[in-house]
Amino acid sequence: MLTLAAAATALVFSGYGRHEIAPTSPSPACAVAGSAPFQGGPVVRLDPKTGGVRASEVLPGSVALTYDGGPDPAWTPRLLDLLREHHAKATFFLTGTEAAAHPDLVRRIKDEGHEIGSHTYTDADLGSVSGIRAGLELSFTQNTLAGTAGVGTPLLRLPHTSTTESLCGKQWEAGRRAILDGYVLVAADGSRSPERGVVRQFTGSAEAVTETGKLFRTAADDDLTYTTVSKGLGQPSAMYDVGTLSEWRGTAVVLAQQGSRAFADGMTWLLAVAGALTLLRLVLLLTVARVHVKRVRTKRSRRRGAMRLPPLTDPVSVIVPAYNEEAGIEATVRSLLASTHEYVQVIVVDDGSSDRTYEIAEAIPDPRVMVVRQPNGGKASALNTGLAWAHFDIVVMIDGDTVFEPEAIRNLIQPLADPRVGAVSGNTKVGNRRGILGRWQHLEYVIGFNLDRRMFDVMECMPTVPGAIGAFRREALMGVGGVSEDTLAEDTDLTMALCRAGWRVVYEESAIAWTEAPSSVRQLWKQRYRWCYGTLQAMWKHRRAVVERGPAGKLGRRGLTYLALFQTVLPLLAPLVDVFALYGLLFQDAGQAGLVWLGFTAVQVFGAVYALRLDREKFEPLWSLPLQIFVYRQLMYLVVVQSVVTALLGNRLGWQRMHRTGSAMDTWEQQPVSR
Structure with a gap:
């Protein structure tokens, strides 16, 4: 906030001196x-x-x-x-x-x-x-x-x-x-x-x-x-x-004027660069998404036309780490048991919950369900405990609030038929999207996360298999020492470790899981703060991938560069750019500033329409997109700023969880698919 205030002050001082304010x-x-x-x-x-x-x-x-x-x-x-x-x-x-x-x-x-x-x-x-x-x-x-x-x-x-x-x-x-x-x-x-x-x-x-x-x-x-x-x-x-004091005071005024002018001039260039980068990112995402769609269609047609490539039917162990998940744990487990896959072992690891999570999971009468209890040790510890109890070579890891489509597990593990693939990312959707905050997160998941994963898949540099739905080869997990507890983004850390170990990580859009998004701004801030801070930790931990060869080099030079540029640097600069854009709207050519804003909004709406179409989603939430740009995006920018400051100061965060209501079922129950 101090940075934004300083930027606004510099712009106002520069604008005052250039007759743009109060002429x-x-x-x-x-x-x-x-x-x-x-x-x-x-x-x-x-x-x-x-x-x-x-x-x-x-x-x-x-x-x-x-x-x-x-x-x-x-x-x-x-x-x-x-x-x-x-x-x-x-x-x-x-x-x-x-x-x-x-x-x-x-x-x-x-x-x-x-x-x-x-x-x-x-x-x-x-x-x-x-x-x-x-x-x-x-x-x-x-x-x-x-x-x-x-x-x-x-x-x-x-x-x-x-x-x-x-x-x-x-x-x-x-x-x-x-x-x-x-x-x-x-x-x-x-x-x-x-x-x-x-x-x-x-x-x-x-x-x-x-x-x-x-x-x-x-x-x-x-x-x-x-x-x-x-x-x-x-x-x-x-x-x-x-006198000397007057000279010092005068020098301060001169430096302030020169600095404010330099800042305003720099912001003009920065606005152009940021706009170009934003447009480049969108064009890249949409172009690569189209390539991904063609590849998926080609693979599916080959599967249907080649009898020698039967679907992968190996049994699967599903690990469900749970900490105070009494609101949704039963729905999560029952959605897994309803899977159309041949055999699924469900391992619920209760990580020292203080509510009825353990009792609810233990009461589910199905021999395929195993409930393990341990003292609170964090999500990575819970996943490693589940991995120790897993019976099979294919392991699926999910969150305790996630609800799976019946075909999700079967579709998710199919890419593992390729022996080069070590992990598969599924398609996460927001279940509780009725309120404005839910709609914004739904658009973010579809436009941002899933488009990103399509691009990472094509460029072979997937940095994250989301904790909500991911399949892994047990051999690959053991090869990197299981799930590391070094960072708060254990899913990103694990995925990067697999890439550096030479495994391919791919995206399977047909494997759909429904997750419960935060329902309040406070919960959303805590969740994204942990995600962003953990991602920065993982990027720093695996920074040597930038100079490595093979799959590790692709992760470093493509994936890490993309994350650093578009998910760290650009969000850090974006609030300053927004302040400058608002200044232009108020004190410079309002018509030109308005046209620029409308142009960017139109481009984002076009990208949103395409992304929603790819995910077979309704267009109804699009009405909230302009509001998302004004409100939600600013919140996410500030999260990045706080995360970077925390990382620079060397502070650490604990495993934070949000209050669950079991609302991940809301939209899932309304989907027109057979269950």
């Missing part, structure tokens, strides 16, 4: 010529004797050259060169934001003997802003000058003003407040003859360079002195050196 427009001009509240010279200051204002004129024969705005890397150096060539001095009324952006030019102006004045921080019309905003405009400029050149100045030219006659109405009210605060207002002379002494005003631009050059050429033979405002008044320079 101003010029105040109305005086209605009648000569209606200014005073008459006299162009330099207006406080009269210490009367407490009123006093207007002064430049000495005869003096031309005070003044330039508004900048400094600018395009025209300011050219102008300085021109002034040096003609041995002329000038007063530069600088804008604070530009001074902070080009501190070297501010120092050059000072070092070459010119005078510096204030033109406010953002070229804001002080007559149309609040007193607080006007004070900020002036103080920010003073801080910027202190931080860039170590000077302060009382000279002030109000933006959008020229002669003293233009100082009327609200402009004069703002100017008078500034005078009372110690500023000296500098306007310009109108048609006054240069021989009588004048203040010439130029707007900082390339045109100012041209006009100054013309001035010098036409007045080459005139006996005029081109100088600063203070020298034109016959006084020493109004600039003064500031």
Whole structure:
């Protein structure tokens, strides 16, 4: 949250300096010529004797050259060169934001003997802003000058003003407040003859360079002195050196301005890169998913047309680790017993439950069910205990809240007919998808998890066989030492270990299991926090796969790179990108920002439609997708941020479980399939 707040602050500061936030427009001009509240010279200051204002004129024969705005890397150096060539001095009324952006030019102006004045921080019309905003405009400029050149100045030219006659109405009210605060207002002379002494005003631009050059050429033979405002008044320079504390404070303002601008510019590029990566990921997923569909169809047609390839009918041991699963354990076990597979051994490992999980499982009257009780040791420990009691060479591992389709086990183990395959990932579906949170997780499972698994299958770099439904060759499990307790994502850790041991890991979409998703934001956070943190642990543990060969190298260079880029780095950057996108919508081109957002939403909706079609799901939940982008996705991003911080700090988490309600049956019971 601190990162988001800092990002928002930087964007606001940058936008303020670039006139994107709270821009101003010029105040109305005086209605009648000569209606200014005073008459006299162009330099207006406080009269210490009367407490009123006093207007002064430049000495005869003096031309005070003044330039508004900048400094600018395009025209300011050219102008300085021109002034040096003609041995002329000038007063530069600088804008604070530009001074902070080009501190070297501010120092050059000072070092070459010119005078510096204030033109406010953002070229804001002080007559149309609040007193607080006007004070900020002036103080920010003073801080910027202190931080860039170590000077302060009382000279002030109000933006959008020229002669003293233009100082009327609200402009004069703002100017008078500034005078009372110690500023000296500098306007310009109108048609006054240069021989009588004048203040010439130029707007900082390339045109100012041209006009100054013309001035010098036409007045080459005139006996005029081109100088600063203070020298034109016959006084020493109004600039003064500031103290060390003021310099430090000014340097902080300058660094903040420069940093905020750099951050905003970087975010512009980051937004483009993140958008390109997001689009690339979606295109990759959809393209590879299509390849996966064709492969699956080819395999199925071969199975149906080749009598020499009978289905795999070996007996299966199913391990069900359970910790306080009384709400759904009976439904889970009975769905396994209803399997159409020839023989299934069900091993329920009660991991020190404090509820009736053990009693409910023990009461199921079927000799194929074995219930083992152990002190609480965590999920990996429970799986290893079940593995020790498994009778058969094919092992299926599931969660204690999972409900299997009757054909799920039979379909799940078929890829194990290939001796190169060591593990198979099934197709997990959300059972409790009635509420908005359930719908969002349902879309996440279909669009994200299952599309990812299709891609990993084709690219032979499957990083995770989900704990809800996975089949394993017992030989492969024993070869890697069983289920490791090193990480919280024991399923990911195990899958990566199998890949590094040379086994293929594949995805079987027809093996469907229904799981109970978290029903509250708190439960969802705890679950995803554990998943994400455990995945980071597993990635770090198996990082050497990046430089290994064979299946391990595919996992490392394809799978781990994908996880690092799209499930770690991109989510870490995404909140900042969203903040920048919101900023663009509020303060920049709202139409363009809206079109970009609609474009990304349309692409995601298209991907969601395709993913739902592949999984033979209804399109009804699509209405919640825009809300998922605004709310759910942000939550998942923050989970990644917290997980990365936890990993960097080296903290460890325990086996966390969510409160079960047995609602995994909700959607499963409504599916139009035979049971």
